[in-house]
Amino acid sequence: MxxxxxxxxxxxxxxxxxxxxxxxxxxxxxxxxxxxxxxxxxxxxxxxxxxxxxxxxxADRDELFTALITDAYDDLGRVVGHAREAVADTDFAGRWVAVASAYREWARREPQQFSLIFGAPVPGYAAPDEGPTTEAARRAMSQLSELFVAAAVRGKLRKPLIRDVDPSLLACADDKHGELNGVLAPESFQAMLGAWSSLHGFTCLEAYGHLDWMGADARDALFASQVRLIAKTTGLPVPD
Amino acid sequence: MxxxxxxxxxxxxxxxxxxxxxxxxxxxxxxxxxxxxxxxxxxxxxxxxxxxxxxxxxADRDELFTALITDAYDDLGRVVGHAREAVADTDFAGRWVAVASAYREWARREPQQFSLIFGAPVPGYAAPDEGPTTEAARRAMSQLSELFVAAAVRGKLRKPLIRDVDPSLLACADDKHGELNGVLAPESFQAMLGAWSSLHGFTCLEAYGHLDWMGADARDALFASQVRLIAKTTGLPVPD
DNA sequence: TAGATGCGTTACGAGTCTTAACGAACACGA
DNA sequence: TCGTGTTCGTTAAGACTCGTAACGCATCTA
Missing domain, CATH: 1.10.10 (Arc Repressor Mutant, subunit A)
Structure with a gap:
């Protein structure tokens, strides 16, 4: 053969x-x-x-860790991406919910991989600056920004609840203009980062067991309300 | 002598x-x-x-870790508590900003201690369930709930933006009724948890360097806007 | 003063990461 | 078909870790 x-x-x-x-x-x-x-x-x-x-x-244990970390980023990005594309590309709120849920569930399913990429540096392992990990991080995060960009392109993104943007953040948004297709308003850029951090907060707390004191049902409900709140405040078109 | x-x-x-x-x-x-x-x-x-x-x-390395973790909880609670009391007890929005800022700054100042209590379990260390750490966790968290309770008691807490509360979360809120003086409405309870998770999310991302790609000024601005947004959506009386 | 308790030491066993040197299997060109 | 060189996995060894055991020495107590 x-x-x-x-x-x-x-x-x-x-x-x-x-x-x-x-x-x-x-x-x-x-x-x-x-x-x-x-x-x-x-x-x-x-x-x-x-x-x-x-x-x-x-060559090293660190090298194995680096590989595991980049793999984790890829996996997260892939899972979130699939979730996003499983919803009609005109249903932006639905896509947001899908992305957020995928993010959350991946973290709960793989808390160790989650902490590998979002937790404190692994003992004895110093992340190689500007290495492959930061590159992979961008890819994962882009799942979220693409969602907002798509909504903005179609004119379906309302002004977020907080509209005043600090000059420094405005400059930062300008830097990213290329990646964001230059179509995302600064206040929406700010709102998107806020959405990410809020989502991330719930996800962290839950993944590491800090919300175990409430039942699983209550956690689900809290998550749902948070996601809905974020959609509202960021200006995503909620059906409600 | x-x-x-x-x-x-x-x-x-x-x-x-x-x-x-x-x-x-x-x-x-x-x-x-x-x-x-x-x-x-x-x-x-x-x-x-x-x-x-x-x-x-x-007796063990784990015992040392447990001690360090409880100390970290105490320190965080103490710092946040001081920050809260440094603001007039009628200025609820101010107190919220103070608490949030203290939380954030402590995490940035002591990222290792922060990850000790909020990060993934330390390698080789399994947290003693129901041990002194969970006890310490409650104390730290209570800084936030006391703030909301105080505002509610004085009738200064408006309805949060998301008002519909899931039954399971309602039941959960009932369980905590004692600690919350039975005065915090379920929707406010839900909003408070959301506030915590949002705050926590930004704090985590920043403490572990995931926001380093934007300048320090931009991070400060983003944090400020997030805190303001949370105050609005939770019903805290914003001066604005 | 005599004895018990607490503390810090050295000595040791089991385990870890990592490098170095050796042997066996494989691929390839003459 | 037969060398030759590369690749892989092995054993051996050094430096380091945690944790236990056994031994002195100081201190406190009766």
Whole structure:
């Protein structure tokens, strides 16, 4: 069975597969033990290998972490993106709810991955500045801004409740003009950031168990009311 | 110099002082290295002791962590409380701004302590359920609820923007009736939780550097607008 | 003064990350 | 078909960690 159509050499494919297996097992272990510190020894044991073998694939434990973090960003962005596109592209409020819910549920489903990207730096791991992680962060965040841009383009974005924008924030919005297609008004830009931070706040609190004292139903209700409130205050067209 | 007025035996005082020194140095190290994992060896070295000596004061590394976490809660509660009381007790909006700003600034000043209490569980450390940490958490949170209760008592709390409350959240509010003096309307209770999560979201994002891409001025402006927005939507009496 | 208690030390076992040196499997050109 | 070189996984070893055990020394108490 000679590889005819395969552009990628057999060797490299095996290597890539091993790398994926390492990351996958690392994630499993992280999920199992509930913390983000993985031991090379444990990964190796689960793969029926010896610890030093892993150094053929990751120079450092930090390098493995960086890979896990960028993967987490990608996964979050992908999940949120799918959720967004599952709703009619004219139903902006519906898309906002979908995005917010996906964000929340991903964090609850994968609290460790969530804390990997949004939590405090992992012990002993200093994020490489301007590295691949910041790049991945932009991609994930863009899911939200695209939503607002789309609404603005179609003229469906009302003025947000808070309209006065500080000069410094205005300058900042100008910097981002390119990415935002130059169509998002500064006050809407400000409102969007506020929406993100509000959403993020609830998500953090819930993912780390700080809302466990209220029942699951109550949490759902609180989330729903928050999302609706944000839609209103940011100027997204709520059906209500 | 015989200890005349000292009720506490000299021995215990020395022990307490050592405990404080350990925690203090642990915090310094955490601040220096920017991560929450402290090594007993480093603490001991800084104290010019040998690592095993620390086990006379903390049975475990987890025990030290628990102490640090409760201290962090206390510190946050204390700082926020002071900020609240520094504003006239009739100026509810002012008090809200003070509380929110103190919360934010504490997190920015002590990101490690912040992540100690609000971040993902520390690697290898499983929080003792229903232990002293949850108790301390209540105390810190109460700074916010007292503010809302006070405003409600004086009839200065308007209806929040979102008024419909889900039954499950209503039941939850009833449970807390005692602590809330039975005077906070369910919709205000819901709004208060929303206020907290919004505040928390901005604080998290900023403390962990996810807003570094905008300038400090822009961050300040965004925070101010968020705080004002929350005051409006929760029904706090804004002077404007 | 005699004894008990508390504290800090050294010594040690188990475990971790990481590098270095070795052997075996594989791919490839002569 | 036969070398040759690259890649992979192994064992061995050094430096470091947490945590326990056993030993002195100081202090407090009876």
């Amino acid at each position: 000679t590889p005819t159509g395969t552009a990628v050499p057999r060797r490299e494919r095996a290597r890539a597969a091993t790398i994926e297996e390492i990351k996958s097992i690392a994630l499993d272990l992280i999920r199992e033990q509930g913390t983000t510190d993985v031991k090379f020894a444990d990964i190796a044991r689960a793969m029926e290998m010896t610890p030093p073998a892993l150094y053929r694939y990751f | 015989t200890p005349t007025g000292t009720a506490v035996p000299r021995r215990e005082r020395a022990r307490a002082a050592t405990i404080e020194e350990i925690k203090s140095i642990a915090l310094d190290l955490i601040r220096e290295q920017g991560t929450t994992d402290v090594k007993f060896a480093d603490i001991a070295r800084a104290m010019e002791m040998t690592p095993p000596a620390l086990y006379r004061y903390f």
